[in-house]
Amino acid sequence: QVQLQESGPRLVKPSQTLSLTCTVSGGSISSGTYYWTWIRQPAGKGLEWIGRIFTSGITKYNDSLKSRVTILLDTSKNQISLNLSSVTAADTAMYYCTRDVYSSGWRWFDPWGPGTLVTVSS
C-alpha cells in the first residue's frame, strides 16, 4: 500500500523559496503510469492544483504559478520535491502530495499525504 509523507520547513520568509519533499513508501515512484502531484489549500478555502511530474520526469504546472514552480523526482530516495520561489503571504497554505492514478481510461487522486502547513511570514 503506497503511502505519501510531506516534509519541509513550516515557516518561510517572504521573497524566499518554499521547498517541500514528498517521500513515497510502499512503491517506486519510477513505476506505473502515475503523475506525482502537488496540491495546496489555504486555510478555510478550496483546493488548488500546483502541478505534476510523470515517472519520466516530464512536468506540467498551473499557469498561475508556472513562473515560480519546479517539481522534481529523486528516484534514489523515492521522493518528489516542490520548490516555489518568491513566496508571499498568499502562498500560506496546507500543501499536499498525491498520486494521479490512471486506470481503464480514467484518472483520479489517490492516495494523499497528510499534508504540511507552510506559513509565509517575516
Place this chain on the structure above:
Amino acid sequence: DIQMTQSPSSLSASVGDRVTITCRSSQSISRYLNWYQQKPGIAPKLLIYAASSLQSGVPSRFSGSGSGTDFILTISSLQPEDFATYYCQQSQSTPRTFGQGTKVEIK
C-alpha cells in the same frame, strides 16, 4: 481552465437524511469527474471516480451520477461520520480543478 461549480455551498441535514450535492463543469468533461470527502485537518479522501465508480472501501450509501457537465453525489442515508466537506474535481484536462466545496453540517 475548466471551472467547477458546486451547489449548495453548505447544507444542514440530520442523520438518516438523503443528501444530494450537485457539481457543474464549465464545459463537457464526459465522466472525468471525481468526488472527495474532507474532514477538518485531514487530507481529502477519494469517494467516487469516473463519475459513478465507488472507490474500494467506501460505503455503498455513497453514489455518483452524471456525465457531460452535470453531476450529482448522493448520500442515501447520512451517518454521523459523513459530516464533512465534499469536493468535485475534473480529470479531463490540466490544470486539474476542483469545485469550491460543499460543507455538510449537522442540523
